[in-house]
Amino acid sequence: MTLSLEASAVTVAYPNGHTALRDASFQLRSGTIAALVGVNGSGKSTLFKTLMGFVKPVSGSIRIAGGTVEQARKLKLVAYVPQTEEVDWTFPVSVWDVVMMGRYGHMNFLRIANAEDKRMVNESLARVGMTEFKDRQIGELSGGQKKRVFLARALAQNGQIILLDEPFTGVDVTTEEAIITLLRSLRDEGRIILVSTHNLGSVPEFCDHVVLVNRTVLASGPLEDVFTEDNLNRAFGGVLRQFHFESSTIQDHDGKTVKLLTDDERPLVFGKDGHLEYKDRTERQELVNKRIEEVGE
Amino acid sequence: MNWLAPLQYPFMVEALLVSALVGTVCAVFSCYLILKGWSLMGDAISHAVLPGIVIAYMLGLPLAVGAFAAGLLCALSVGWIKSSTRIKEDTVMGIVFTGMFALGLVLFTKVQTDAHLNHILFGNILGIEREDMIQTLIASAATLIIILLKRKDLMLFCFDVAHARAIGLNTALLHYLLLALLSSTIVASMQAVGIILVVAMLVTPGCTARLLTDRFDRMLLIATASSVLACCLGVYASFFLNAATGACIVLAQAAMFAGAMLWKNMRSPRAQAGT
Numbered sequence A: 001m002t003l004s005l006e007a008s009a010v011t012v013a014y015p016n017g018h019t020a021l022r023d024a025s026f027q028l029r030s031g032t033i034a035a036l037v038g039v040n041g042s043g044k045s046t047l048f049k050t051l052m053g054f055v056k057p058v059s060g061s062i063r064i065a066g067g068t069v070e071q072a073r074k075l076k077l078v079a080y081v082p083q084t085e086e087v088d089w090t091f092p093v094s095v096w097d098v099v100m101m102g103r104y105g106h107m108n109f110l111r112i113a114n115a116e117d118k119r120m121v122n123e124s125l126a127r128v129g130m131t132e133f134k135d136r137q138i139g140e141l142s143g144g145q146k147k148r149v150f151l152a153r154a155l156a157q158n159g160q161i162i163l164l165d166e167p168f169t170g171v172d173v174t175t176e177e178a179i180i181t182l183l184r185s186l187r188d189e190g191r192i193i194l195v196s197t198h199n200l201g202s203v204p205e206f207c208d209h210v211v212l213v214n215r216t217v218l219a220s221g222p223l224e225d226v227f228t229e230d231n232l233n234r235a236f237g238g239v240l241r242q243f244h245f246e247s248s249t250i251q252d253h254d255g256k257t258v259k260l261l262t263d264d265e266r267p268l269v270f271g272k273d274g275h276l277e278y279k280d281r282t283e284r285q286e287l288v289n290k291r292i293e294e295v296g297e
Numbered sequence B: 001m002n003w004l005a006p007l008q009y010p011f012m013v014e015a016l017l018v019s020a021l022v023g024t025v026c027a028v029f030s031c032y033l034i035l036k037g038w039s040l041m042g043d044a045i046s047h048a049v050l051p052g053i054v055i056a057y058m059l060g061l062p063l064a065v066g067a068f069a070a071g072l073l074c075a076l077s078v079g080w081i082k083s084s085t086r087i088k089e090d091t092v093m094g095i096v097f098t099g100m101f102a103l104g105l106v107l108f109t110k111v112q113t114d115a116h117l118n119h120i121l122f123g124n125i126l127g128i129e130r131e132d133m134i135q136t137l138i139a140s141a142a143t144l145i146i147i148l149l150k151r152k153d154l155m156l157f158c159f160d161v162a163h164a165r166a167i168g169l170n171t172a173l174l175h176y177l178l179l180a181l182l183s184s185t186i187v188a189s190m191q192a193v194g195i196i197l198v199v200a201m202l203v204t205p206g207c208t209a210r211l212l213t214d215r216f217d218r219m220l221l222i223a224t225a226s227s228v229l230a231c232c233l234g235v236y237a238s239f240f241l242n243a244a245t246g247a248c249i250v251l252a253q254a255a256m257f258a259g260a261m262l263w264k265n266m267r268s269p270r271a272q273a274g275t
């Protein structure tokens, strides 16, 4: 079984007749971090629901590791990290309990944890750095810690395809970086990670593949090919705030040095020919080269 | 006054034992019901069982069977009406359960029964018939066993449906199971407190326990302890007060909740800082 995720011509309609996705196609292969980018209401959550089998496409098909969504569900291949707002934080469960829920699918009828389950939970907690909080009630955590608990649950589930809904909203840059580091190590294990976001600036930082959606898949491919000003304008219409430095006064005044400050949202910065601004360009280049070699083989 | 006097009567001993069992079932189930946010559904279903009881009587079936079927019918029709119209769920429930309750009242006056309406509405645990008692025991035992076997799945279903589905649980089945368990819990407690006050049994023990702990397993234990205690106290007190047993049980449940709240407030940091 090689891991892959493939949607071909998927159309999804809700019972009220609203067609949320039309003719959407994209492909992801093993070892990818993909960003699912689109405005509010563009169908990101709908796509997640379809991948998990909550809503059935009216037409088109989804193949996960060569099988159907239903088969993937039986194998517990797909793990879901919910949006923070979807969780009842007052629910009387501890961090440990939540991560253990990732193991339920692997347990017997009575859901009694064995040594392996406990080992996996401990290991997952350690990987996200939440071991010391394992006995806390889940409401007694900071925003970033909450995200990490549910990421640990996906790890405990041993999900090979991990869907994260808006993991970076309300998270400071330090936590964002910690999560990104973790996602990279998961990618290196060959998993597929699909992250929905409308925080454009962080996209070049964490992913190597982009799926742009606006009621269909507008474009899907490597970051450099898809993340162009042109595509983004199509995906976001006129809602992006733009600031052009060529017409800014500092350009002449201070030579080429530009400093940009924002709050917790990263800005997306384009160079002259649509080159993207990265925090760490060399690491990025290595990855791109590696990909080119792989394709060449 | 002789404190042990009630125990000389077999009917009192029986009532204490039955109410302790019913109290256990209700307590365990209430933890799921309040966390799922279905308290109102509990109220609706408990009223909607009335026509089922009357029709079962007419057909010569066990009353518990009729009640269970009517409860389930109420839950299913609420779900169906909600999904096929734009009306909100709580509004739909208001229509369905009052309609069914009214139908039950009309049917009741048209049918000659030897069951007293009062006993159905307010319970009659001290005068419980052998047959009703057996039905109560069966409903209680079956409900309790199923909940305990499926307790982790049901907990996950209440907490996070999406994850439950993702790991391969049949969430549609769990949804209907929880509704069926709600109906059977109501059937089990009907004889003790009657259908009007059942909702207290379905929510109070869980709420009391929720105040005192933030772990689910402990919540089950505390709810059970407080509910069994309240049921026995209620039965016991009704003997001396010569008052309706169901009402006494519900009052004791409310007292447990008030006590838990007082205790919690006294121990809160603010109260301690004040002393």
Ligand SMILES: Nc1ncnc2c1ncn2[C@@H]1O[C@H](COP(=O)(O)OP(=O)(O)OP(=O)(O)O)[C@@H](O)[C@H]1O
Pocket: A014, A015, A016, A018, A019, A020, A038, A039, A040, A041, A042, A043, A044, A045, A046, A047, A198
């Ligand atoms: N249960 C539903 N029934 C009917 N329509 C729905 C339902 N859920 C979503 N929609 C509609 O489908 C469209 C896509 O919604 P979706 O939730 O997938 O958007 P999204 O991209 O996740 O947006 P956001 O960024 O706000 O989370 C929206 O127009 C929405 O109104």
Ligand SMILES: [Mg+2]
Pocket: A044, A045, A046
């Ligand atoms: Mg969404």
